[in-house]
Amino acid sequence: MSTKDFRPGRTSSVSRRTLLQAGAGLIGGTVLPASMASRAFAEDKPAIGTYPAGTSGSSAFIGISVPRTGTYAVQGEDELKGYQLAIEHINSGHDLIKKISPKTSKGVLGKELKFGVADSAAKPNEAVQAQQRFISENKAVMITGGTSSAVAVALNKLAQREKVIFVCGISGSNDTTGKDCVRYGFRQNFFGQTAAAAIAPVLIKQFGKDKKAAYLTPDYTYGHTVTKSMQDFLAQAGWTTVTNQVSPLGAPDYSSYLLNVANSGADVLINVNWGHDAVLSTQQAKQFGVLDKMKLVVPYQVPFIARETGGLMQGVYAATDYWWTIEDKYPLAKMFNEAFNKKFGYQPEWGAENAYISFAHWARMVEEAGSFFPPDVIKAYEKGETIPSLVGDVHYRPEDHQCVRPVIIVRGKMEKEMKNKEDYYEVVEIVPGEGLMQKPDAFGCHLGDYT
């Protein structure tokens, strides 16, 4: 059962104002000399996707789809808050946005950003339907959202077909910028390959060589690719897989999988499940005594899992995109945390961070391109310039549109080590991104056409 939180109210008011202002713009355009007209009107670019219709008025529309129901709902809400803050900052010309996108004054190329939100329920078909509607009815100039690689891959395909840029939200599969990559899709966050490359040496150092590992793997592209990457990297130190328990997304019970794990003789349990599935499987692993027998590792960290599992992440290693205490090292992270905390009353988790920074990067690229014309924006990304992020300088690879960025290794703090109620992890290591990346063609990426 799922619901759709489509908010036409936001869009109808936009349409009315857009209509009036576009009308005024058109009338003005006929009496003004060409040189005085705005850049968007002056450009001699062919129509493509929602260009130029989506930016003909004073605003531009963004389609956002996040899971607000289902097993990834908690992470979806956090992600949505990141988008909301980014849009607010862009529209108001906040200092943080100006540090990431120096050409931004207010809005993007002077256009105020409007947005619509749809509940994807982490289901590809629901996300595609909602975003298709945002594209055709609202002329969305960019679509974004995530928290499921199955959704990300589906939206990649939609973006390429509709020629509307998709800025990927949380997606951990190697396929998103691998075999399912597209010219119109970009991903900021870390993924299976980089998570495994970053955390494997830490695990080997911590637990030793020739260990036996048991995996809990969700049965879709994210789970399969993350597990495969972990197996490949750990095999280099003689680690073997004694069992890989594949379960459907949203499984109501993990007892039978955990019995297999308990009887497997594994030294380490690598839980690749995500969202509520990760919370439930970890809690049940405790109930079945599995966590007393073997060490738990969460290779692809789940926002809020420490809070929801009530102490079970203590001493557990995880790879993540962002943890708020890195603010001591990164000034932009500090600015972000402060702004986020002020607005929403808690420290942002990595879903919000990824949403915010990937959105800010898009705004920067549009400003750099000086146009919403999608091929120009794509080429701005593909310059591969070093740009700021909340975790230091990063760049997007032109070959697969994957951001090269550090991966942060954290370890769950014991209760007595926690300085405040949100101080769940200590940052063990910040691993630079460059050394973690596979060769651009290793996962079969062929980007496709610009037009």
Next chain:
Amino acid sequence: MINWPNFVSQLFNGLALGALLALISSGLTIIYGTLGVLNLAHGAMFMIGGYAGYVTYSYTGSFILAVIAGSLFVMALGVAMERIIIRHFYHRPHEDQLLVTFGLGICFVEIVRLIFTSQSQVVPPPALLQGITSLGFLFYPTYRLAVVGIVAVALGGLFLILYRTRLGMIVRAGIEDSVMVDSLGINVYRVFMIVFGIGAMAAGFAGIINAPVVSLTPGVGDDILVETFVVVVIGGVGSFPGAILGGLIAGEIISITSMFNPGYAYVMLFAAMTLVLVLRPHGLLGTQGRE
């Protein structure tokens, strides 16, 4: 992990899993059997039972009170639902009944989400039942062991009501032929209300009993609803013993299959349901009486 200790463990786990499924399914099947209404809000009511128990537990710290509150609250909700909405749908097409109960289920889930957010909530098992018990051939969570006993007692109670009381006799007669029961001068609508209340109570009870096994989220009922339907279809829609048999079969299929290949656990469950539908369309213990 195909070895003897694991097989025995999975066999036992299937029993525990099946017991819980049987309890949840029994409420659904009693309501359908008597009223002819397939209550798609059953999963949501299961979830509300858990949350009502969670709130009670938060205030009192008593698991027993949580179980009582979870059961009674959902029973009251069921009775109110039947009086205000469902009774207007008895004579309407099945599609309307499905839509209204499905809609109610969505409303319930979203109201709970509004109040408690999507973050999971935990109801710990009573202190006496915490920890792990060694059964020789396996270590098993003590609470899950207790659940098998609790469910057996609860199903026994339901059996007594259905098969040893006058009300039960009327209910079972209603399953066979509600028009005849009505024409014998029995106020069928009052019975319907009671049956809906009992069915809802079973869902609420299962919800709070299940709460320490899982962590509560507003979607906890959605996930279980699908399995519950499979159980009811396998056992026979409207059959109380069928729900128990179906529950145990489903539990064993999930558990045993996952020993060979966990990816196929649910595939096998649905394959079994399909097989039953082909060979015995009315389920293993179902009767062909009701359309």
